[in-house]
Amino acid sequence: VARAWATSKALMETSDNLGIKIISKYCEDYPPKLLQIKNHPHLLHVKGDVKILNRDCIAIVGSRKPTKYGICKAKEIASKIVQENYIVVAGLAKGIDSIAHGEAITSKGTTIAVLAHGLDLVYPKENNKLADDIIKSGGVLVSEYSIGTKATKSHFVNRNRIQTGLSFGVIVIESSIKSGTMHTAKFCKEQRRLLCVLKPPMNLIESPNFAGNQ
Numbered sequence: 001v002a003r004a005w006a007t008s009k010a011l012m013e014t015s016d017n018l019g020i021k022i023i024s025k026y027c028e029d030y031p032p033k034l035l036q037i038k039n040h041p042h043l044l045h046v047k048g049d050v051k052i053l054n055r056d057c058i059a060i061v062g063s064r065k066p067t068k069y070g071i072c073k074a075k076e077i078a079s080k081i082v083q084e085n086y087i088v089v090a091g092l093a094k095g096i097d098s099i100a101h102g103e104a105i106t107s108k109g110t111t112i113a114v115l116a117h118g119l120d121l122v123y124p125k126e127n128n129k130l131a132d133d134i135i136k137s138g139g140v141l142v143s144e145y146s147i148g149t150k151a152t153k154s155h156f157v158n159r160n161r162i163q164t165g166l167s168f169g170v171i172v173i174e175s176s177i178k179s180g181t182m183h184t185a186k187f188c189k190e191q192r193r194l195l196c197v198l199k200p201p202m203n204l205i206e207s208p209n210f211a212g213n214q
Contacts, residue, residue, distance in 0.1 A: 062096030
């Protein structure tokens, strides 16, 4: 017990020094929508404005290697979400996630990035500036994993359930059959959230990039 207490205290102190707040599901800042889902995290690690987690959110998800059409639509939809006073939720991954975060900021809105690792690092590394911009614009980085935890394949899958759990609905921009986006869509349906899927134009109907959408 003494070792566990010492470890926990050190974790909290180090997190605090990094500007990371740890909230439990018993805290008033814990998002009520997330409490509604199965296997909700007992703890959340948050960097930025914690109260944003309690705002009305819509998640935007999609491919890490999007088409020009997908990029255009992701920007258009993220901008519209901001105009309607919703928070844009995504996973800070390459491709559609990064575009959604970036457009939310450009449109003078707020965005939440749900990460699959500890908040003492950013993955991918090239999104370090984007992560800083998210916080500077009033948004948050959030994870169920404590500092020092590195990303794994299972962590990315688990991360997707939090994206959907924070949101009223999820918009799939583009997805292949084997994309992680399909896990997000599955969680969305299990959690009884609204699932919206972008219908591709006729010239992309048969594209592998939109096979998941179909």
